[in-house]
Amino acid sequence: xxxxxxxxxxxxxxxxxxxxxxxxxxNYAMSSFKRRMLRILELKSLSIETLLKKLNEQPAFxxxxxxxxxxxxxxxxxxxxxxxxxxxxxxxxxxLNHKTFKIWHAGCSSGEEVLSMAIxxxxxxxxxxxxxxxxxxxTTILEKAKLASYPIKNMELNEKNYIRYEGKKSLKEYYxxxxxxxxxxxxxxQNVIFRxxxxxxxxxxxxxDLILCRNVMIYFNQSLQNEVLKKFHDSMFKYGYLAIGxxxxxxxxxxANKFLVVNNEEKVYKKVKD
Amino acid sequence: xxxxxxxxxxxxxxxxGSAGSFQGITRILSQLPKTxxxxxxxxxHRLKHVRNGFVEAxxxxxxxxxxxxxxxxxxxxxxxxxxxxxxHMSVELGNYFAMSTEEMxxxxxxxxxxxxxxxxxxxxxxxxxxLLSGANRDGGLGMKHIKDKGGLxxxxxxxxxxIDTMPKAALSLTQIDHVMKIDQxxxxxxxxxxxxK
Numbered sequence: 001x002x003x004x005x006x007x008x009x010x011x012x013x014x015x016x017x018x019x020x021x022x023x024x025x026x027n028y029a030m031s032s033f034k035r036r037m038l039r040i041l042e043l044k045s046l047s048i049e050t051l052l053k054k055l056n057e058q059p060a061f062x063x064x065x066x067x068x069x070x071x072x073x074x075x076x077x078x079x080x081x082x083x084x085x086x087x088x089x090x091x092x093x094x095x096l097n098h099k100t101f102k103i104w105h106a107g108c109s110s111g112e113e114v115l116s117m118a119i120x121x122x123x124x125x126x127x128x129x130x131x132x133x134x135x136x137x138x139t140t141i142l143e144k145a146k147l148a149s150y151p152i153k154n155m156e157l158n159e160k161n162y163i164r165y166e167g168k169k170s171l172k173e174y175y176x177x178x179x180x181x182x183x184x185x186x187x188x189x190q191n192v193i194f195r196x197x198x199x200x201x202x203x204x205x206x207x208x209d210l211i212l213c214r215n216v217m218i219y220f221n222q223s224l225q226n227e228v229l230k231k232f233h234d235s236m237f238k239y240g241y242l243a244i245g246x247x248x249x250x251x252x253x254x255x256a257n258k259f260l261v262v263n264n265e266e267k268v269y270k271k272v273k274d
Numbered sequence: 275x276x277x278x279x280x281x282x283x284x285x286x287x288x289x290x291g292s293a294g295s296f297q298g299i300t301r302i303l304s305q306l307p308k309t310x311x312x313x314x315x316x317x318x319h320r321l322k323h324v325r326n327g328f329v330e331a332x333x334x335x336x337x338x339x340x341x342x343x344x345x346x347x348x349x350x351x352x353x354x355x356x357x358x359x360x361x362h363m364s365v366e367l368g369n370y371f372a373m374s375t376e377e378m379x380x381x382x383x384x385x386x387x388x389x390x391x392x393x394x395x396x397x398x399x400x401x402x403x404x405l406l407s408g409a410n411r412d413g414g415l416g417m418k419h420i421k422d423k424g425g426l427x428x429x430x431x432x433x434x435x436x437i438d439t440m441p442k443a444a445l446s447l448t449q450i451d452h453v454m455k456i457d458q459x460x461x462x463x464x465x466x467x468x469x470x471k
Contacts, residue, residue, distance in 0.1 A: 031364035031392045032374045071376050078360075079325070160323070218345045218373045225346070246325065247358050247373045249344040 005037055009048045013037065016055055021062050023137070024200050025069075027224035032071070040068045067140040071219065075154070076112045076171070077161035078214070079246055082266040084165060087120050090241050090268060094209050097239070100129045101209040104235065106199060107216030108134035111145025112158070117212075118188040123168045127191065133206065135197035142194050148184035155182050200224065204234045211236060214267075215245035222252075229253045233271060242269045278452075278462055282469040284426070285400040286349070286365075287312050288393045290386035290416065292319035292408030294436025296331075298456045299406065303336035303354065305460045310338065311470035312402075313349050315365065317357040317389035319382055319408065325359050332356065345373040357384035364392040380412035390416025399424030402466075404459060406430045408440025417444040421451075428452045428459060 010033065014025045025033065041051060054061050077083050094101050105114045114134040121127040136142050150158075155171065162171040175182040197205070199216070211232055217225045232242055233255045242250075242259065244267045250256055258273040291299055295318060303314075320328050333340045342358040349355070349369045357363035361373040362384050379385035390403055390413060403420035405413045407430055421427050427450045432438035434455045444450055454462065 029364075029366065029372045029374075031366055031372055031395070032362075032376060035374075035376065035388075071374065073375050073377055081325075164323075215373075215375045218375070222346050245345070245373075245375075247342070247344050247361055 005034055005041075005048065010034060010037060012048075012052060013055070016052060017062075017065075020056065021059075022201065023066070023198065027200070027221045029219055029221055032219055036069050036071070040065065043068060063140055066138050070109075070136075070138045070141065072109045072138070072141050074109050074112045074215075075161060076116045076158035077165045077167075078113070078116075079266065080161050080164035080166075082214075082243070082246070082268075083116065083120060083161075085263055085266050085268060086117075086243070087124065087165075090210065090243075090262070091121075091124065091126075094241070095126070098209065100131070102131045102133070102206065103210045103212070104206070104208045105132065105134040106197070106211060106213040106232070108136050108142075108145055108194070109138075110141050110150070111148060111194075112150070113212060113214070114145070114192055115148055115184060115188060118192065119162075119167065119171075119174060120165075122188065127188070130191060132192040133208075134192055134194050135202075137196065137198050139196050142196060146189070146194050148186065148189055149178075149181045150184075152177060152180050152182050199228050199231070202231075204231055206235065207237050208235055208240060209237055210241045210243070212243045214243060215248070217248060218245060226253045229255055233258055236271045238271055238274055240271050242271065243267065244269075278465055280466050280469055283400055284312060284402055284466070285397045286315060286393060287402045287404065287463070288315045288317070288390050288416075288420075289404045289406065290317050290390055290408070290413035290440070291406035292382075292386075292410060292412065292437075292440055294407035294409075295430075298430060298459075300332065300335055301456050302460055302463070303332060303338075303340070305464075306337050307464055307467045308337045309352065310463065310467050311351060312466075313351060313353045313355065315349070315355050315363075315389060315393060316340075317363060317384050317386045317413075319384075319386070319410075319412070320359050322360050322383065328359070329356050343371045345371065347371050357389055359384075362388045364388055365396045366392070367396055369396070380410050382410070382412050386413035387416040391419045394419040394423045394425055397423075397425065401425035402428065404428045404430075405441055405444050407435035407437055409437040410439060411443040413440050414443030414447045417450065418448040421448040426451050428454055428462070430459070431455045 159171045175184045259269040262268040338354045364372045429441035
């Protein structure tokens, strides 16, 4: 087992992936990136040399590599207090001006967040009025997100979060149990467009009233976070909302003065300047 | 005469703890010199879905305010930091924190091994690691990393621990420098701080 990777080896990997596949991981936060690499080497029983060889010679391996590299640990209604603010303040705020609107889940991973949003919107009776976009770099995880099918063992935590969110029903009413999986009602995802999108290299592709990008930019260094936040600013309508993770902040970034803090505890911001 | 043979080369103190460590940590934080020079970086196991209350409880008696840092916050002299709930907290080259939501380790997030291991990587022999009472093995490997990089390692005296699994894990994985009771840890840190005045 490889115990540690030095920076020179990490650089070899990022440079190969950049030149051969066009993904840029050079500005990823170092310690978590290193842990992901060590994890891949262990899972696949590879050395640095064999990993480089595989990346170089087997393009099909790249999808697998991306799937293991990106962190896909998430939960439904993560931070229930955040979801209550979405329901009680943010969405009513958007509805004051628009009957229909658009939400972007940037870095949607296996889809728990967009599914939580769909349930929240359905319980508000406005699911049909909202266009949701869910994007991720990792196509393998996007396919999983589309299935909306999760191990039943995850549902205890999801249900607890939902109860603390004070949802209208029981989470059980939204899924069927099949072969150890909780398979959610596909109707919930009828207005969701899933698409591959790279926050690092991708262009601004639409304008949104609400963007959620929670616990995604923590894997980037500060200069990359700054660039991505500029793109989010460009992807929002004036008076639109941006939500980031509870331990992230944008007060330091270049576009900080174009946002107002709506909720500092749950890290919700409002765009006030173009 | 300084019985611990200390000097002022250290850059940070990391502390790990779990079940039964709250009292000990509170005593350390309340009895430290008011202007303790080094940053104290704590990773304590905590209820995953209770985000509030813990940092406030620790702050009540602490000589310095305890902060749960945001991602990429700088680590400052004299700062007292606590890993937030449901995030792993790493120390990065450049002396700042990074958060992550990766898989749990030893059924824990935050995992002590991550905070201690990344701090060892950044501060090398300029780090002091302290591991307190706890009911699982998390932190043992982190202490080994600190020792392997030349840092100074201290575990709480197992007989004083409410649950001694955690310090014992560290003792079995590496040659720990000091086994101390909480009072001795306070004395040690107070003695250390004198070298920075």
